[in-house]
Amino acid sequence: MALSSEIFHSCTRPGPDGKPLPNSKPLLVYFITGNPGLIDYYETTLKRLFDTLRTKHGDTDLYVYGSSLPGFVVDKLIPSSPPYDLAQQIEHHTSQLLMMASKLSHERNGAIVPIVLIGHSIGTYMCLEIISRWQVKAAESRAPMEIVGGICLFPTVVDIAKSPTGRTVAPFLALPYSTVIAHYLVKIVFLLVPVFVLTLLVRLITGMESPAAKTTAQFLKSKHGVRQALYLAKHEMTTVAADKWTDSLWGKPPSLSPSTIFSDSTNSTFNARRDSPFRKRSSASTMPKPARTPSADTKLFFYWAKNDHWVADDTRDDLISTRGRLSTLISGGRRVSATSELYRPVMEVDEHGIPHAFPAKKTHSLIIGDKLAEYIDEISVPLRARNVMEG
Template sequence: MSIAPLLRDSSVERPDKICYEPSAEPDPEAQEYLIYFITGNPGLISYYQPFLSRLHRLLTSSSSTEAARFHICGHSLKGFEFSKDDENAKLPKRPLSLAEQIVFQEDLLYKHIRSHRKRTGNTPKVILMGHSVGAYILLELIRNHGDKIDEGEEDFDLIGGVLLFPTITHIAKSPLGMIASKILSIPYFPVLMGILAKSLSSLLPTNLFHQLVKLVTKFPEYAAQPTTAFIKSPMGVRQALHLAKDEMDTITEDKWDTEIWGAATAEGTNNRDTINSNLTMYWGQKDKWVADHTRDALIKARGRRTYGPEMEPWKPVMLRDEEGMPHDFCTTYENSNKVAEKVKIWVDDIIRNHKRAIS
């Protein structure tokens, strides 16, 4: 498998983006799929390298997707760039809000699609994937996509979404959310902590500070390295805390209508696309960033029934983990591989459901 960027001006060596493309030459008989991944907070795409790499290998070697070519891409959220010396990073002068992160990710998604069209002459079918607050951003991108179609703007087939450990309602009511909301309400807390993090990290040589990070976090090298760079970065800590505060204030009630959740099209079809019948959500068993009662209420109100006379195939599949998988699954090789194996199955299901819907 080769690793190559979808965008002409990108490089996989840069820590703010990861892109995998098929190693084989384009096949006119194969369907092209773009899986666009949106990170959680802190928004460092480097944490997800083992997960996305494993997922790409599973999809490209799958006998059930022989006639498909998979492109997987993801970017760090804006403001989490590591070095102000990187001319391509275009570091923001202030931390970005959740709404601004949504716009940033949407712009990147459309750039990938336009670049793909220019290089290949065709438009890939798109599957969105998000972790934690990235799942909230994912749902907003789905809503914006529908609005763009209604307004006659550029269209593409958005055929499904996978939401991993989603924090999409009432995050402030979660065990850690209740603590974080109180701390983050302290005036200028993100600014002060950003200054403190840079000051303390500058007291030690980088190598020694990195070893301290590994000791405290117990992260493997692939996760410890971006954590060290994140703490020492010009804006990282401040951006993460600013975004976290905005999450507490913004992520409250279920804000999406029946077009997103699928209830508006009980036959499992949609005159715009089939996204509403192709959402899979995967919650942790004891996720400290998700309150059990808010999760269960959302599953009851919006989830697909998988038994009884009313199967409701137009609604999202909502699954609860039974293996004790942690919210930060992406910080170990073992959990990254396990989640990738699950996601591969869900992606195959999305593709099969989409083919069934348009046949």
């Protein structure tokens, strides 16, 4: 069975013409893989997430989408040849996200499409970069979408070369032609080994369960996979360094200027916000409502491993202390945050013993699927409340 290029789950309530109802509420969940960038690894997690959200949010047109990174599977839509660096991966996902959002918006008469980005490992860096670029775009030049949330699983967003594995592989990847040499060595070693035999070897050596082991075996036998993975890792070592993002990405209270508060109701920014499908439309009031800044609308969640070979403990702890939301433990084991902290990212350290490579085991994949649904609930509940209050 060939490697998949994408996974797509959808649940809509079509009208008489078979198209989505114009006033329906869409939600696009867009997933970006880690490296190796094969979406097959995440099939169990994305299916669990979709099934859970569909049960909880039956009144929402739900779309859960993820694709393999360019260079890992054959993609005729990409004109250039692999391998592709980190910048090219980001550009590809940005274009794909805009295309999907525009399509969903067009089906709903131009409504704004809420989007939750999810990334794993280096996919988290791509998510933050996409959100950061979206935030600085002028409202009138944006695509018809609103990035309402970003979820970072086992994030490698700063100083990846300082991680235990990064310190090991960075010197090798810095050598001239190292990625090409390794690529051909792997091809020679496994040239005559059938996929099913290689799958058994991967299971025996790594402890992966069968689906993940088979995906890994197909990756090792693929035309460009190994070279693409090493080439991308080489760029990760040099690109993912110090925290480069501004406070607006990490969250700050919305600032409302007089011009924003008293802007004319015909202003294009206000109309775009007012017509969001998560807001109840009403003609009872003609008073313009204050527009929110992107940083107030994009809620970030980070899920860290307790021990992660791709993230140094000091890196994780520093980011949690400087960028994470401060909370207080109260009776009943529940954590609450001060109002001034609500715009900062939620940062949680795993307590289930789940490793960085969570797709290797089905049990871990299911737990992560449930955790993603939990985070998306936290994103969607404020949206629904805002829908009622601003209607």
